[in-house]
Amino acid sequence: MSFSPFLIRQRSRTLAKLLCNLSFHRSMGGGPRTFPGGLNKWQWKRMHEKKAKEKERRLLDQEKQIYQARIRSQIRAKLAAGSEDRDRESRTASSPSHYNPMSPKDQIKALADRFMKEGAEDLWNEDDGELESAPLRPIQRPVSARGIETPMEFRTDVSDRRNLADNRSRVLHPLGDSLITRRFSVQARRRGAPRFRFRRNGGSSSDGDDDSEIGLDGDLVNSYRDGNKVLRSSKSLPRFNFNEGDASVDDESGSRGRTGVNKIMSRGSLGSYDAKKVRRTLRAFEGDDSNLLEQVQFIREELNKRKSIGHEVGQEQEDSVLTHKRFDECGISPLTIKALTSAGYVHMTKVQEATLSVCLEGMDALVKAKTGTGKSAAFLLPAIEAVVKAKSSCSNQRTPPIVVLILCPTRELASQIAAEATVLLKHHDGIGVQTLIGGTRFKLDQKRLESDPCQIIVATPGRLLDHIENKSGFSVRLMGLKMLVLDEADHLLDLGFRKDVEKLVDCVPRQRQSLLFSATIPKEVRRISQLVLRKEHAFIDTVGLSGVETPSKVKQSYLVQSHELQFQLVHQLLKEHTTQVIDYKVIVFCNTAMVTSLLYLLLREMMMNVRELHSRKTQFYRTRISDEFRESKRLILITSDVSARGMNYPDVTLVIQLGIPSDRVHYIHRLGRTGREDKEGEGILILAPWEEHFLDDIKDLPIKKSQSIQLNPNIKLEMDDAMMKIDNSIKEAAYHAWLGYYNSIIEIGRDKTTLVELANRFSSSIGLEKPPSLFRKTALKMGLKDIPGIRIRK
Numbered sequence: 001m002s003f004s005p006f007l008i009r010q011r012s013r014t015l016a017k018l019l020c021n022l023s024f025h026r027s028m029g030g031g032p033r034t035f036p037g038g039l040n041k042w043q044w045k046r047m048h049e050k051k052a053k054e055k056e057r058r059l060l061d062q063e064k065q066i067y068q069a070r071i072r073s074q075i076r077a078k079l080a081a082g083s084e085d086r087d088r089e090s091r092t093a094s095s096p097s098h099y100n101p102m103s104p105k106d107q108i109k110a111l112a113d114r115f116m117k118e119g120a121e122d123l124w125n126e127d128d129g130e131l132e133s134a135p136l137r138p139i140q141r142p143v144s145a146r147g148i149e150t151p152m153e154f155r156t157d158v159s160d161r162r163n164l165a166d167n168r169s170r171v172l173h174p175l176g177d178s179l180i181t182r183r184f185s186v187q188a189r190r191r192g193a194p195r196f197r198f199r200r201n202g203g204s205s206s207d208g209d210d211d212s213e214i215g216l217d218g219d220l221v222n223s224y225r226d227g228n229k230v231l232r233s234s235k236s237l238p239r240f241n242f243n244e245g246d247a248s249v250d251d252e253s254g255s256r257g258r259t260g261v262n263k264i265m266s267r268g269s270l271g272s273y274d275a276k277k278v279r280r281t282l283r284a285f286e287g288d289d290s291n292l293l294e295q296v297q298f299i300r301e302e303l304n305k306r307k308s309i310g311h312e313v314g315q316e317q318e319d320s321v322l323t324h325k326r327f328d329e330c331g332i333s334p335l336t337i338k339a340l341t342s343a344g345y346v347h348m349t350k351v352q353e354a355t356l357s358v359c360l361e362g363m364d365a366l367v368k369a370k371t372g373t374g375k376s377a378a379f380l381l382p383a384i385e386a387v388v389k390a391k392s393s394c395s396n397q398r399t400p401p402i403v404v405l406i407l408c409p410t411r412e413l414a415s416q417i418a419a420e421a422t423v424l425l426k427h428h429d430g431i432g433v434q435t436l437i438g439g440t441r442f443k444l445d446q447k448r449l450e451s452d453p454c455q456i457i458v459a460t461p462g463r464l465l466d467h468i469e470n471k472s473g474f475s476v477r478l479m480g481l482k483m484l485v486l487d488e489a490d491h492l493l494d495l496g497f498r499k500d501v502e503k504l505v506d507c508v509p510r511q512r513q514s515l516l517f518s519a520t521i522p523k524e525v526r527r528i529s530q531l532v533l534r535k536e537h538a539f540i541d542t543v544g545l546s547g548v549e550t551p552s553k554v555k556q557s558y559l560v561q562s563h564e565l566q567f568q569l570v571h572q573l574l575k576e577h578t579t580q581v582i583d584y585k586v587i588v589f590c591n592t593a594m595v596t597s598l599l600y601l602l603l604r605e606m607m608m609n610v611r612e613l614h615s616r617k618t619q620f621y622r623t624r625i626s627d628e629f630r631e632s633k634r635l636i637l638i639t640s641d642v643s644a645r646g647m648n649y650p651d652v653t654l655v656i657q658l659g660i661p662s663d664r665v666h667y668i669h670r671l672g673r674t675g676r677e678d679k680e681g682e683g684i685l686i687l688a689p690w691e692e693h694f695l696d697d698i699k700d701l702p703i704k705k706s707q708s709i710q711l712n713p714n715i716k717l718e719m720d721d722a723m724m725k726i727d728n729s730i731k732e733a734a735y736h737a738w739l740g741y742y743n744s745i746i747e748i749g750r751d752k753t754t755l756v757e758l759a760n761r762f763s764s765s766i767g768l769e770k771p772p773s774l775f776r777k778t779a780l781k782m783g784l785k786d787i788p789g790i791r792i793r794k
């Protein structure tokens with residue numbers, strides 16, 4: 001048989017193609033793979049990576065433009081506001097439209113001021129340095145029942161300052177005049193009134209603007225927005241007249257005399273249209289101008305009294321997580337309301353109230369709210385509504401599309417959210433939720449997806465990508481996606497997950513709603529969130545720049561103890577707590593899985609009621625322990641950061657953090673396992689002496705140094721005995737993990753000699769005769785090869 005060169009080439013090409021397909025199928029572990037345009041998996045991947053990069057570049061460009069535009073508008077606003085203020089304060093200009101130009105000094109100040117404002121993150125760039133989180137001015141903000149700054153109180157405060165500064169004024173108005181009202185709107189913005197960017201009920205979009213109007217005769221109609229709330233208060237305010245009778249003349253003439261124009265809505269401008277002819281005056285002061293100073297003093301005291309009462313009430317109200325708004329007022333389906341009611345949810349929490357209307361309108365949102373305040377329901381409710389809506393529009397499909405995709409960083413959290421969704425879906429027939437999480441059998445997932453098609457998927461990124469890459473049917477179902485939710489968004493957009501999330505975002509339709517939730521949203525995350533969110537998105541922050549990010553009823557303290565004695569300290573703290581609190585429930589966080597395991601074994605040997613939960617355990621075990629701990633009382637969970645975020649274990653009475661957390665965000669999330677739903681709790685941080693610098697990172701949080709604890713020497717002996725019983729391999733693994741973790745902490749990681757010294761002390765404290773050796777390669781990677789005290793494995 002003879003073959004022409006052409007035939008040979010043809011055949012070899014076909015063969016190569018076949019072989020390629022074969023190996024491709026094998027590597028993918030699934031059926032035939034087809035990617036649009038005849039691309040293979042890698043080409044397809046590369047294409048998406050390229051697309052993602054382009055998208056990122058585009059977003060960064062856009063951001064740059066927004067940044068510049070904002071700076072321009074801020075300066076413009078500042079110039080206008082500055083001139084206006086000067087105009088009013090000096091009251092010298094003859095025409096209100098005449099502005100004195102800003103001095104160069106003022107201009108620089110205006111530029112600097114923009115960084116001190118709420119929402120300044122918008123304008124931030126890497127070169128600008130640290131974000132100033134403290135409020136610009138020291139005035140305390142009283143807060144209303146819904147966590148809103150009460151205009152009355154704030155006005156009193158500002159007015160107080162103004163009046164005291166200018167007691168030459170003939171009319172002392174305790175709640176300020178229109179000038180003060182104007183100032184309030186500017187200052188409220190400056191001093192941290194939360195920024196919100198969303199459309200309200202078809203109204204115009206608001207960007208954190210406050211609307212303040214002054215009514216007649218000090219009748220203050222004040223309306224300003226806080227999130228989706230509009231607070232209106234109308235007060236008739238008494239006037240304190242120090243001179244003769246009619247205060248109205250003062251207002252009018254004062255304003256005329258000094259500025260030559262009438263203020264809008266003032267008596268002067270209204271003339272005969274002023275309906276309120278009779279002015280309210282405080283009789284006691286009328287005609288009594290002999291002891292002016294005494295009166296001023298009296299008013300001062302009154303103001304202070306009112307201020308402090310208001311502040312206390314405001315504080316109490318701010319602490320409350322629940323609001324007065326009911327779920328049946330917000331347009332969610334009756335079946336969901338029914339489920340909510342049977343789950344005991346009647347009133348919304350703050351975050352639910354602030355976000356629900358925005359999310360139901362279909363807007364993208366980035367939401368920050370304290371731990372344990374009901375963020376899960378805040379995104380699950382709009383998610384369910386999205387499914388209900390999609391279901392009614394395409395009810396005849398045999399396999400429904402996936403309408404909502406919820407991404408979580410940990411498997412336990414995904415399971416917990418799916419469980420909460422199931423509760424809320426109790427009365428919705430035909431709507432289902434499923435988890436796709438690592439550590440379970442892939443085939444089992446596939447079977448469940450086929451046998452029980454659902455519309456809501458809660459997944460961890462890795463396993464979800466496996467499904468997208470391995471089963472083309474799944475990708476097709478994702479094409480109907482309407483909503484993408486990232487719970488613990490800052491973590492999912494962290495370096496560890498970002499690549500996966502970017503890939504996932506490229507596999508879902510661009511026309512979707514995206515919701516990002518977390519208790520912590522650092523400024524870099526706000527920037528990078530644009531990879532997922534539309535440009536027009538709402539940023540809803542129910543904590544606020546000036547607010548404390550940790551639950552208000554959690555008592556926070558720290559103890560300093562050397563590494564060698566920390567296990568004993570934990571034991572003693574646990575002993576004390578479990579004897580004092582009947583229904584105790586404690587979580588102890590360790591920095592690595594292997595140290596977690598070692599501490600667990602040690603405490604178990606010492607007859608404490610402990611469980612362990614970390615990444616080195618099988619998923620089956622993790623789920624069992626997590627469920628057990630959720631249901632139990634009088635139990636201690638020794639865990640790593642797998643339990644730090646989102647896990648809702650009810651009624652945790654104490655959280656102990658052993659060793660320096662990797663950052664402030666970790667500290668906040670771990671602590672947030674206690675004091676949930678407005679309950680009380682306690683958090684203790686144990687640091688080694690050299691770790692105290694971490695306190696700088698959390699100095700704005702209410703954490704205090706605890707009284708030092710006298711360690712019991714008898715317990716030390718008992719502990720040494722218990723330690724002897726633990727297998728050396730566990731201790732060696734704990735040593736390696738310890739060294740690895742602290743080597744990654746910059747402060748100590750730089751000083752390798754001290755690091756090794758500390759590690760070796762830790763090694764002997766856990767009963768190892770000599771420090772375990774390292775592989776040469778590992779030591780090299782860690783930069784420890786030639787450090788004295790490091791033993792290299794032969």
Ligand SMILES: Nc1ncnc2c1ncn2[C@@H]1O[C@H](COP(=O)(O)OP(=O)(O)OP(=O)(O)O)[C@@H](O)[C@H]1O
Pocket residue numbers: 344345346347348349352369370371372373374375376377518519645646647648672676677
């Ligand atoms: N409206 C409500 N009424 C009563 N309880 C609620 C309400 N909303 C949520 N909860 C309860 O509050 C608890 C905390 O909710 P959730 O776990 O959603 O908090 P979270 O804000 O997501 O916390 P984290 O930041 O730690 O993830 C849960 O037990 C939940 O059942």
